[in-house]
Amino acid sequence: MNPITMTAFKGPIVEETVQLTLLELCQACRAEEAHVLTWVFEGVLEPVGESPQHWRFGGNSLRRARMALRLSRDLEINPPGVALALDLLDEIAMLRARLQRR
Numbered sequence: 001m002n003p004i005t006m007t008a009f010k011g012p013i014v015e016e017t018v019q020l021t022l023l024e025l026c027q028a029c030r031a032e033e034a035h036v037l038t039w040v041f042e043g044v045l046e047p048v049g050e051s052p053q054h055w056r057f058g059g060n061s062l063r064r065a066r067m068a069l070r071l072s073r074d075l076e077i078n079p080p081g082v083a084l085a086l087d088l089l090d091e092i093a094m095l096r097a098r099l100q101r102r
Contacts, residue, residue: 018059022047025057029065035072036065042083044068 025045026033037052039045044064047055057065064086071077071085 018062019056020058020062022052022055022057025062025065028062029069031065031069035069038079039065039068039082042079044079044083044086 020028022033022036025031026036036045040047040055045057045061045068047057047061049055067086067089068082071082072079077085
């Protein structure tokens with residue numbers, strides 16, 4: 001087996017600095033507004049702001065919205081199932097990252 005070489009990079013993480021409106025998020029992930037509203041209701045996305053007109057979504061929301069759209073369209077998973085699947089995928093990614101740090 002070959003040893004794994006890791007390289008550290010410095011710089012801002014785009015996902016942490018991006019702030020999208022509801023319309024921008026819909027356009028960026030090519031999802032209908034009704035889908036995004038449902039995903040917010042189900043806890044898939046967590047916007048900052050008091051109402052849909054004032055919501056701002058971080059870059060991580062764009063990734064999650066794109067994945068939610070794929071899960072609902074390709075696998076025909078309902079919104080609660082999408083929320084569960086994304087939570088489980090996030091947990092798997094966290095566990096993999098933890099294993100790589102060891």
